[in-house]
Amino acid sequence: MSGYRLPAPAGIWVERARSVRFEFNGRRLSGLRGDTLASALIANGVRLVGRSFKLHRPRGIWSCGLEEPSSLVDVGSGARHTANVRATLLPLYEGLSARSVNCWPGVGFDLGALTGLFAALMPAGFYYKTFKWPSWRWYEWAIRRMAGMGRAPLEADADRYEEVAGRADVLVVGAGITGLAAAVAAARAGADTMLLSRGERTGGGLAWRDNAAVRELTARALALGVRVLTNTVAFGIYDHNLVCACETLIADGAAAPQRLRERLWKIRARSVIAATGAFERPLLFPDNDRPGVMLAGAAEKYARAFGVACGRRAVMVAGCDNAYAVAAGLSAAGVEIAALIDRRGPSQASEAARFRVVTSASVAGIAGGRAVRACTVASERGGRTERIDCDLILNAGGFAPAVHLHTQAGGRLRWLEEGAMFVPDGTAPGVVSVGACAGAFVRAAAVSHAAQAGEALAAGRDAPPAPLGGVGRCSPAAPSRRFRGRHFVDLQNDVSMGDLALAARENYRSVEHLKRYTTTGMGTDQGKTSNINALAVLGELTGQSPGAVGTTRFRPPFAPVSLGAIAGRRVGNLYRPLKHLAAHDWHAAHGALFESFGDWCRPAAYPRDGESLEAAAQREARAVRASAGLLDGSPLGKLEVFGADAARFLDLMYVGTMSTLAPGQARYGVLLNENGTLVDDGIVACLGPGHYWVNTTSAGAERTTGAFEEWLQCELTDLEVLVTPVTSRWANVTVAGPRAWEWLARAGFDAALAPTAMKHMRLRDSTLRGVPLRILRASFSGELGYEVNLPAEEAAALLEQLWSLAPEVGGVLYGIEALQILRVEKGFIHIGTDTDGTTLPGDVGLARGLGRKGANFVGRRSLDRPAARDADRLQLVGLTPADGRTVLPVGAQIAAHRPPATAEGRVTSSFMSPELGFPVALGLLTRGARRAGELLRIYHLGQEIEVRVVRLPFIDPEGARVHG
């Protein structure tokens, strides 16, 4: 081949004096500053750039923009490796290293191309039909190896991304001549206006024609205060005119550690003007995918903008008048036009052309596998064929308006027969289309309409209808005469006209079904140059007009968006918001190993030198049983409930009766939903008449608050009750163990809090050196326990004071892992871990006294349903391994025999018990309450373990330890 650099003045975007070195598939090449990778490859004579997805056919550069289906490359390396970058969009930079994808060992000699030998056996949907016998799994590994294009990076992304909120009265998407006109008009009418340009420059298709009107409009827009974002692709429009756009700041693969790579814009606009232009629509002919076949408009852009000729001798295959102008332009730039093959009959344009024109003809074949050498031209009516030597075949079938934003916003489309294109049918809610994307191709009329639309939307008026037309009569995509060879409709997914015909024969007549069966339009290009042709061919095959066939739904994203841009700052410690303890730094200073538990970042344990998390948890749990431990329980949910009807309300909310609590008394409560299912548990304490303190689970604070508010606002509106969440206001320092009180006494706590003076499940307000305390005797460990609630800002000071006294009582710090061990030894459930969305109070032993409760409560009626009394319900049990040493895997299934088998239950919590010296576990088991003593088997990832069902709790069945 054939591509070469044209002499100036061609190439207004490149700086001829500045050479840029780069690598492609290991070859060292050079281009010019201002080149894209694609233009530089063409200038270096590279034609074979990639391989197709299914058949590994050789592919070259097909377009000059984001519609590119073929020239995908992997760029960069290590943490800056980016897969499947379109060479047509990648700015050339010094040191760029790009590799072809989907080929091995190389793009020139690709073993995958052997699949082409069996192409006839691989029509659309062949894998659905063939890879099912004797089992899909026989083929799965190979299919998975072959699937996908490019290689995903193995290292974490080294670059930074951000998300920015934007607002505008009028947002104009597309900075071509009509977008500029609309933006200028809107801004002049006083609207706060934003303008998004896909490219580095404004002007769209005129930008590379050095158009004076574009320069003038751009200057006016800037002078009027229009905010112009370049290199910004609007990829989706969502409810209430929220437009998401991705701004590229640094090219893929390039290293710029001090700067952001991409910025995701979320722009809320009062009105949106879509000025997104149109894509060139190719014609179909045999072997139309060969390197050297490309969109005509792209070749013109390469010549004018980058100063690159895509070939020396070109044949133009035309279906529209625009092809003549493009051919003339290329001819003027020095590319020989061997012939223009017009599918249509003679016309004014064909008569006036200064190069050879063959009308009513089509390309019937192409010579050359990896590069075009010649083509065969045949009349559409039959007869003799003619061979024309050429190295470039330009394809100009017409245009497909970029109606994506319009349809994403809910707009409808209609088929315009003359231009063979879908255009917006009226406006979409909040979105007005102008210019080529509206089907308006007469420049003056389109610019005038765009200005009117901008002015109208700025003033809150409706925009006038778009002046349709201007491309003239375009021919259908498919030749009227059938030629031998594959006519590719979708180049990226290797979907041919034959595949569409097969789908139609197999009755995939809905366009949505056709798309999924053949995969047309499902590549990274989302069918920008193939969808309309696929619809037209389906229409022809099924005897319908393309308008009757309709289109598939255009969904975001309009163009690929990197995961980095979507994630923005949500990586590392910002991956998701975690709540932090008021005393977080104190715990860190004392060796805490933090983990996320629910929404909280909490100390899991406090490992000593060289100690594992598990060993630390065992040591801590053992020490709590032997002496005492100090836990930061601040995440426990805390609510204050006030009001004359507070007691009655809590009776309605909880299974337990709370209205009989005297001031200072506390009671365990279980919260159900309307289905009777457990959703939370906690402790309710009476602080005084009409004033209650409610502890929820750590994860259940918001859920419980929401449930309380919902019932109060929607159902129990006559109750006088006020609910205030105070979880962050109060910290909770828990001291547990037989020497817990001794520890608190040494710290100066009031003697009235001693176990002899204050019973279990009592709450007292107190002070310590002026700090208000709210102390609850309660226990989630089974040991004597004090939950000291205090203002959050005082938590670290109290922890420090108690910790300084720890040596005197043999006290330890313990984390959430030790707490889990302690509560499992006592058989205490953790809602959500030992329960699921079906668990009722009776399933976990919490139905005692339920029948005696006089007051109604949420979920009560559901407990009387037959399903609630089903004898086969899953019920809480204790489990121990028969061998006395295997810690049971959480989630392991209990079954009658090796899987596949019906599960009888599962292990829900499991730990080695430091107190007992053997593993203990909780589980849910069918009819579990009646199966104590049974030997069962559990299965987990091929492991089989014999377990014994035991009664709970594992320790201290009399509950004596809680009294110290």
Add this chain to the structure above:
Amino acid sequence: MADAAGIAVAVVRPLHAATLRYFEPGGPFATAAANLVGTPLPAPLTALQSGSEVILAWLRPTETLLLSETDAPLRELGERLANVAGGHLVDLTGGVEALRLHGARVSELLDRLGSVAMALPLNGARRGRLADVPVLALSVRTGEVWLAVERSYARHLCAWIDATLADFAPSMAHEPILGDHEAHG
């Protein structure tokens, strides 16, 4: 304290916080509270500052957040409202953190915290999702914005702002808002 090109962010300490809840606008509790602070309670989506330097910010029709850098105003208010029917005051000190932002690029920073609707005028109060956590943004002084956030989420919000400020002035090292120890502990 963090200071990047065109913007400074600091944690407001000490901060005293309380909330007036469950009152009827114009009812006896709201009237009593307004008389005590010397200003009408804020209208929807607004915030204001009383003569006693208490910031009052509208949260919802029946709730107003009170912030003060001194203890006395809120303590006295709590004592005087204790026996007024039709609402109640809950002390949230320690449960809320506030960041004070000022500088020419405050609105740019707000735009980068993730909410699409955070256009904040002077005397505005907007509750939204910033840095993926619920935040009340308010402005009662020209060029200054406060972000009130549940204390347990303050560390996350500060870390997000620190990361954003690093991109505002990449060549300029800045102190983390919470200080090295607090931010990375």
